[in-house]
Amino acid sequence: MTDIPSAIDAYLQSNLNDYIQTTMRLCAQPSVSATGEGVGACAQLLAGELRQHHFQVQLCPTAGQPVILAHAQGASDRTMLFYNHYDVQPPEPLELWTTPPYAPTLRDGNLYARGAADDKGEIVARLAALDAVRAARHGELPCSITFVIEGEEETSSPHLGQVLREHQAELAAQAGIWEAGGLDSEGQAVVTLGLRGVLGVELSVKVMDRDAHSGQGHLLPNAAWRLVWALNGLKGPDQRIRIPGFYDHAKPPTPRERDLLLALPPRDELYRRNLGVKTFVREGAGAELNVAVFEPAATINGLTAGYQGPGEKTVIPARASAKLDFRLVPDQDPADILAKLRAHLDAQGFADVEIEERGSTPPAKTSAEEPFVTMVARTAAEVYGRPSLLDPIAGGSGPMHMFFEALGPVPIVFTGIQYWNNRAHSPDEHFRLQDFASGARYIARIVENFASMV
Amino acid sequence: MTDIPSAIDAYLQSNLNDYIQTTMRLCAQPSVSATGEGVGACAQLLAGELRQHHFQVQLCPTAGQPVILAHAQGASDRTMLFYNHYDVQPPEPLELWTTPPYAPTLRDGNLYARGAADDKGEIVARLAALDAVRAARHGELPCSITFVIEGEEETSSPHLGQVLREHQAELAAQAGIWEAGGLDSEGQAVVTLGLRGVLGVELSVKVMDRDAHSGQGHLLPNAAWRLVWALNGLKGPDQRIRIPGFYDHAKPPTPRERDLLLALPPRDELYRRNLGVKTFVREGAGAELNVAVFEPAATINGLTAGYQGPGEKTVIPARASAKLDFRLVPDQDPADILAKLRAHLDAQGFADVEIEERGSTPPAKTSAEEPFVTMVARTAAEVYGRPSLLDPIAGGSGPMHMFFEALGPVPIVFTGIQYWNNRAHSPDEHFRLQDFASGARYIARIVENFASMV
Numbered sequence: 001m002t003d004i005p006s007a008i009d010a011y012l013q014s015n016l017n018d019y020i021q022t023t024m025r026l027c028a029q030p031s032v033s034a035t036g037e038g039v040g041a042c043a044q045l046l047a048g049e050l051r052q053h054h055f056q057v058q059l060c061p062t063a064g065q066p067v068i069l070a071h072a073q074g075a076s077d078r079t080m081l082f083y084n085h086y087d088v089q090p091p092e093p094l095e096l097w098t099t100p101p102y103a104p105t106l107r108d109g110n111l112y113a114r115g116a117a118d119d120k121g122e123i124v125a126r127l128a129a130l131d132a133v134r135a136a137r138h139g140e141l142p143c144s145i146t147f148v149i150e151g152e153e154e155t156s157s158p159h160l161g162q163v164l165r166e167h168q169a170e171l172a173a174q175a176g177i178w179e180a181g182g183l184d185s186e187g188q189a190v191v192t193l194g195l196r197g198v199l200g201v202e203l204s205v206k207v208m209d210r211d212a213h214s215g216q217g218h219l220l221p222n223a224a225w226r227l228v229w230a231l232n233g234l235k236g237p238d239q240r241i242r243i244p245g246f247y248d249h250a251k252p253p254t255p256r257e258r259d260l261l262l263a264l265p266p267r268d269e270l271y272r273r274n275l276g277v278k279t280f281v282r283e284g285a286g287a288e289l290n291v292a293v294f295e296p297a298a299t300i301n302g303l304t305a306g307y308q309g310p311g312e313k314t315v316i317p318a319r320a321s322a323k324l325d326f327r328l329v330p331d332q333d334p335a336d337i338l339a340k341l342r343a344h345l346d347a348q349g350f351a352d353v354e355i356e357e358r359g360s361t362p363p364a365k366t367s368a369e370e371p372f373v374t375m376v377a378r379t380a381a382e383v384y385g386r387p388s389l390l391d392p393i394a395g396g397s398g399p400m401h402m403f404f405e406a407l408g409p410v411p412i413v414f415t416g417i418q419y420w421n422n423r424a425h426s427p428d429e430h431f432r433l434q435d436f437a438s439g440a441r442y443i444a445r446i447v448e449n450f451a452s453m454v
Numbered sequence: 455m456t457d458i459p460s461a462i463d464a465y466l467q468s469n470l471n472d473y474i475q476t477t478m479r480l481c482a483q484p485s486v487s488a489t490g491e492g493v494g495a496c497a498q499l500l501a502g503e504l505r506q507h508h509f510q511v512q513l514c515p516t517a518g519q520p521v522i523l524a525h526a527q528g529a530s531d532r533t534m535l536f537y538n539h540y541d542v543q544p545p546e547p548l549e550l551w552t553t554p555p556y557a558p559t560l561r562d563g564n565l566y567a568r569g570a571a572d573d574k575g576e577i578v579a580r581l582a583a584l585d586a587v588r589a590a591r592h593g594e595l596p597c598s599i600t601f602v603i604e605g606e607e608e609t610s611s612p613h614l615g616q617v618l619r620e621h622q623a624e625l626a627a628q629a630g631i632w633e634a635g636g637l638d639s640e641g642q643a644v645v646t647l648g649l650r651g652v653l654g655v656e657l658s659v660k661v662m663d664r665d666a667h668s669g670q671g672h673l674l675p676n677a678a679w680r681l682v683w684a685l686n687g688l689k690g691p692d693q694r695i696r697i698p699g700f701y702d703h704a705k706p707p708t709p710r711e712r713d714l715l716l717a718l719p720p721r722d723e724l725y726r727r728n729l730g731v732k733t734f735v736r737e738g739a740g741a742e743l744n745v746a747v748f749e750p751a752a753t754i755n756g757l758t759a760g761y762q763g764p765g766e767k768t769v770i771p772a773r774a775s776a777k778l779d780f781r782l783v784p785d786q787d788p789a790d791i792l793a794k795l796r797a798h799l800d801a802q803g804f805a806d807v808e809i810e811e812r813g814s815t816p817p818a819k820t821s822a823e824e825p826f827v828t829m830v831a832r833t834a835a836e837v838y839g840r841p842s843l844l845d846p847i848a849g850g851s852g853p854m855h856m857f858f859e860a861l862g863p864v865p866i867v868f869t870g871i872q873y874w875n876n877r878a879h880s881p882d883e884h885f886r887l888q889d890f891a892s893g894a895r896y897i898a899r900i901v902e903n904f905a906s907m908v
Contacts, residue, residue, distance in 0.1 A: 034765070155765075196669070200766045209730035213879075214779050215650070215850030217753035218746045219735055220725065224754035224776075225689065232686040235679065237803070271674065275772075276663035281673055292672045299671035300678035301769050302760035307777060311488070312610075312654045312812045314779050314850075315755050318729075322678075323761060325668050325768050349691070358766045395669030396768075425667075 005382065007136035008444045012128060016437055019128040020111060022049060023436075024104035026086075026120040027113035033087035033155045039065045043151055046086050046123070050147065053127050054134075060167065062159035065151030069167060072130070074141035076451050081146045081173035083403065083412075084123045085153030088115035089425045096427035110430040117431045118424035119179050122416045123149065125436050126177075129443035142451030146173060148403075153179070156200075156359040157399040164406035175372045175411050175450055176403060177443070182418030182435060186265045189380040189388040189442070192414035193373065194365020196293070197328035198397035199337050200358035203230065203345075204321035207352075211306060214314040223320035224305035230350040231322060234341075235298050239281050241326075243344045246296070249331045253294045256368055257392040261290040264389055270420070293395050297327040323358065327395065334360035364400035365393050372411040375449050383442045388415070415442060459836065461590035462898045466582060470891055473582040474565060476503060477890075478558035480540075480574040481567035487541035487609045493519045497605055500540050500577070504601065507581045508588075514621065516613035519605030523621060526584070528595035530905050535600045535627035537857065537866075538577045539607030542569035543879045550881035564884040571885045572878035576634050576870045577603065579890050583897035596905030600627060602857075607633070610654075610813040611853040618860035629826045629865050629904055630857060631897070636872030636889060640719045643834040643842040643896070646868035647827065648819020650747070651782035652851035653791050654755075654812035657684065657799075658775035661806075665760065668768040677774035678759035684804040685776060688795075689752050693735050695780075697798040700750070703785045707748045710822055711846040715744040718843055724874070747849050751781040777812065781849065788814035818854035819847050826865040829903050837896045842869070869896060 026049070031042035043066050047057045055070035065087065091101035091114045099105040101114035111121065126147075134141060148171070150160045164171060184190045207221035235241050253261065266286040271277040282292055301324060306317030326337055338357060345353050366373060368390050380388035394414070403412060417439035423429045480503070485496035497520050501511045509524035519541065545555035545568045553559040555568035565575065580601075588595060602625070604614045618625065638644045661675035689695050707715065720740040725731040736746055755778060760771030780791055792811060799807050820827060822844050834842035848868070857866060871893035877883045 198768070200768070202766075207731070207733075212729060213850065214751075214753040214755060215781065215848065216725075217735075217751035217779070217781055218749050218849065219721075219743055220729070220731060221733055221735060222754060224757050225685075227757070228682050228685045228754070229691045231679075231682045237683045267673075271670075275666060275674070277661070277674060279661075279675055281671075281675060289673055295672050297668075297671035299668040299768075299770055300676060300682070300759065301668060301767060302762045302771065303678050303681070303757045303774060304762045305754065306756035308756045308758040312656075312777060312779070313755060314652070314654070314753075316753055317756065320757060323766060325671070325766070327669065327671055395672065396667065397669070 004136045004448060005445060008132040009441055011132040011135040012437060012440050015128070019124050020433065020436070023111060023116065023121050023124040024113070026124065027104040027115045028102055030102050031087050031115065031151065032090050033065060033152045034090050039087055039151050042086050043068060046149065049127070053131060055147065060163045062163060064159045067151070067160060067163040068147065068149040069170065070147040070149070071170070072141055072145045074143040074145065074451065076143045078451055079144040079146055079173040080447060080450050081148065081171065081176040081407070082126055083176060084126070084147065084149045084179050085119050085151065086123070086149055087151045087154050088118065089154050093427065098428055109434065110432050112428055112430040114429055117418055117422040117429050119153070121431045121436060122180050125417045125440040126443055129440040129447065132440065132444045133447055142448060146171060156361070157402070160399050161402045164402050168406050171406055173407055173410060176407070177446070178400065178412055178414040179416070180418050181414035181416040182439060183420070184265050184389065185267070185270050185420040188386065189384045189415070190264065190391050191373070191376055191388040192391040192394050193368060194393040195363065195398045195400050196393060196395060197332060197334055197361050197363035199326040199328060199334040199360045201338070201341070202321055202323050202356040202358055203227065203353050204319065204356070205230070205353045206319045208318040211315040211318050214316050217316055220316050222316050224317045226350070226353065227305060227320035227322055230345060230348070230353045231300065233344070233348045233350070241296070241298050243340050245340050246337065249333065249336070250296055250329050251331055253291065253392060258291055260368060260390045260392050261293065262287045264290050264391055266290070293393055294329050296329050296332060299325050299327070301325060327397065328363050329393070330363045330365060332363060334362060361397045361399060362401045364404055366411045366413060368392060370411040371453065372450070373413060375453060376413050376415065376446055379445045379449050380442060382445055383438050415439070415446070458590045458902060459899060462586040463895055465586040465589040466891060466894050469582070473578050474887065474890070477565060477570065477575050477578040478567070480578065481558040481569045482556055484556055485541045485569065485605065486544050487519060487606045488544050493541055493605050496540050497522060500603065503581070507585060509601065514617045516617060518613045521605070521614060521617040522601065522603040523624065524601040524603070525624070526595055526599045528597040528599065528905065530597045532905055533598040533600055533627040534901060534904055535602065535625065535630040535861070536580055537630060538580070538601065538603045538633050539573050539605065540577070540603055541605045541608050542572065543608050547881065552882055563888065564886050566882055566884040568883055571872055571876040571883050573607070573633050575885045575890060579871050579894045580897055583894040583901065586894065586898045587901055596902060600625060610815070611856070614853050615856040618856050622860050625860055627861055627864060630861070631900070632854065632866055632868040634872050635868035635870040636893060637874070638719050638843065639721070639724050639874040642840065643838045643869070644718065644845050645827070645830055645842040646845040646848050647822060648847040649817065649852045649854050650847060650849060651786060651788055651815050651817035653780040653782060653788040653814045655792070655795070656775055656777050656810040656812055657681065657807050658773065658810070659684070659807045660773045662772040665769040665772050668770050671770055674770050676770050678771045680804070680807070681759060681774035681776055684799060684802070684807045685754065687798070687802045687804070695750070695752050697794050699794050700791065703787065703790070704750055704783050705785055707745065707846060712745055714822060714844045714846050715747065716741045718744050718845055720744065747847055748783050750783050750786060753779050753781070755779060781851065782817050783847070784817045784819060786817060788816060815851045815853060816855045818858055820865045820867060822846055824865040825907065826904065827867060829907060830867050830869065830900055833899045833903050834896060836899055837892050869893070869900070
């Protein structure tokens with residue numbers, strides 16, 4: 001087996017351009033789950049690509065967009081699962097794109113398009129890796145591969161769980177690779193092991209049937225003030241969330257997880273330089289700020305009340321609302337937090353503040369002690385010259401818990417073709433061709449090493 | 455002089471339709487100061503009407519819209535001043551008008567049009583009253599009359615003060631009638647004597663160069679939270695304004711003013727019925743709530759931050775802002791309150807919250823003890839069957855103080871053709887023809903009685 005890695009690398013080097021062309025075809029097809037634009041057509045296009053790459057493909061219909069299940073049989077009885085998505089974020093604002101979002105363009109060694117990095121390039125890099133493994137093994141995969149590729153990741157995966165439950169038997173696997181991953185701001189490979197949970201809510205309050213003239217502000221109720229006071233009761237300037245019991249089930253990082261976080265590059269200078277941040281939410285600096293990801297967060301995403309146009313309009317707002325998300329850590333439960341939020345608002349005299357749940361996801365993570373994780377980290381050395389760093393949990397959220405529910409506690413890790421500035425969700429989204437190639441080389445080696453694990 | 459009131463009434467009865475036609479001509483001409491639409495043309499149209507009604511007219515140019523000064527000489531050396539405005543609020547939302555805003559329409563005994571009640575109908579009712587007085591006196595006015603009619607009342611009168619100062623000598627008068635007034639919710643004539651002041655501000659805070667992903671909410675600063683905390687520091691759920699020194703110069707009502715407020719109809723039931731209000735800002739009920747107008751108020755007019763569209767977008771807002779107005783009572787001073795607001799935000803740790811002043815006006819009022827006020831109240835009995843009630847100060851604001859600065863402390867009162875539901879500033883703005891007629895009869899008698907005051 002000594003020459004298999006060389007054969008993998010040779011195949012990828014020779015055929016890279018074909019896979020970039022495939023990525024460009026997929027990116028030229030819009031697939032905006034928020035609006036529905038092109039999503040069905042993209043599912044068909046991708047299903048065709050998967051079939052050409054020797055996968056048996058099912059398009060599983062849902063009340064929303066279809067979920068693609070694709071399976072390829074391998075030599076061993078082990079199966080690796082890949083989770084990806086074929087939908088993209090809306091491309092707006094269009095005027096900030098250097099080239100149009102659905103006209104994939106190669107420039108300066110990068111491929112620019114909506115969906116290039118998130119997540120179509122990742123899908124194709126994985127196909128490239130698997131084709132390279134087959135090529136090195138005379139057409140045979142050393143283990144089975146299952147892709148789960150949904151079309152609603154950007155709208156909180158409302159129908160994925162149902163498909164995973166219905167196809168549970170077909171999905172059995174011993175490890176999984178999450179949709180994306182890649183290099184940190186210092187160019188080192190990082191393998192992420194989990195996601196925080198999220199509880200999204202909209203708080204709204206209505207105090208009158210319509211806005212009134214502010215000349216009666218001494219007498220008439222004001223929805224904006226009530227919203228301000230209700231929000232102030234949720235979190236004060238000390239950043240501590242004031243909902244009783246909110247922190248009850250929040251587990252701190254293990255000593256190993258803490259060490260892993262401290263070994264990751266600090267982000268504070270990056271945020272200062274790229275976002276113009278002057279003051280962070282908590283004291284401290286450098287890598288010690290990385291540990292704060294294990295503290296749950298309450299974020300106001302938006303505020304709306306009354307008159308917001310130019311100049312002044314002396315109204316008393318009849319309605320006011322705020323969108324918030326709570327990022328939850330293991331072992332917090334979104335339903336428990338929602339109940340505590342309601343009870344707290346009631347207890348504080350804000351029974352009139354309505355809560356609309358906007359989607360929730362529990363936290364989920366893989367233990368850093370898993371042998372699969374150790375193997376994945378070590379394997380990076382063959383591609384990147386040193387083992388991957390491990391990130392115990394990312395700040396964001398996703399449907400990882402659904403896979404644990406369907407597959408049981410298999411290890412799932414994040415790796416892929418990303419780097420810190422690929423502008424996913426933003427204009428000029430792109431990946432670097434060099435990262436596509438090295439990401440594919442890494443995935444191919446992970447598959448090889450996974451197949452031979454005892 | 456016994457038959458002069460009868461002659462006035464006879465003239466108005468015979469000629470009412472002509473004045474309604476004049477009002478309709480003026481209302482058919484848009485004059486939206488917020489956008490500038492038609493304002494100059496309306497000034498010309500109105501100047502022509504005033505000349506036809508025997509006034510000497512000056513159009514005083516300003517950096518904004520012209521101020522019309524119109525003068526008619528009378529028999530005595532006394533002068534009454536009328537303050538009015540020819541601009542209107544924007545007519546939007548157009549779809550809520552039963553007939554188009556600039557197609558004045560008579561329906562059910564009312565005249566519907568943008569500007570009908572606020573303030574073009576008032577201007578024409580005054581011209582009708584003065585013509586009636588002339589007709590009853592063989593063409594002579596018993597006192598001189600000066601109109602000051604501006605074109606920027608709906609945008610906080612930014613250029614009126616300058617014109618008043620420049621023309622101070624021509625404006626000498628012994629009493630004034632403010633732009634509008636009329637009947638309360640029980641159909642009784644009410645003469646208002648003053649206006650609260652206002653300080654309008656926009657508070658804004660920026661914590662980053664652009665919105666960030668809320669997965670970093672445990673680390674990155676959030677402009678919406680900072681705004682919430684800054685606002686909460688200005689007023690808490692007890693409705694007490696927390697700015698140190700805010701109430702220092704706020705004078706309570708005199709015992710007479712308190713009695714006058716208690717004699718006005720209660721508004722709470724009206725607000726419950728028409729606005730769906732369930733809870734008022736302060737305890738109490740009925741007429742005792744009227745007294746609260748002497749308590750200054752802080753009103754959030756609008757809140758803006760982050761994502762406000764449908765669904766969810768998990769962002770951390772980089773910027774947030776709030777529009778507020780403070781309604782001020784005698785003897786509060788907007789500049790003093792602005793300085794205290796800045797000092798308070800700084801002291802509370804919110805030096806990063808910027809304040810943009812959005813226009814301010816000091817409070818101003820006429821004493822209820824003025825002989826002119828007593829005369830005006832008594833005169834109502836001749837038209838409405840009982841004396842006017844007196845309202846010491848309205849909740850709103852306006853440029854009344856500018857007239858006190860220019861004219862000295864002459865009594866200024868509010869009376870006109872309004873009733874409680876004329877929907878000024880709203881779709882289907884209108885006045886009732888019966889109120890136009892009785893309002894004109896009342897003004898004519900006030901002019902008569904004023905001319906003969908010693």
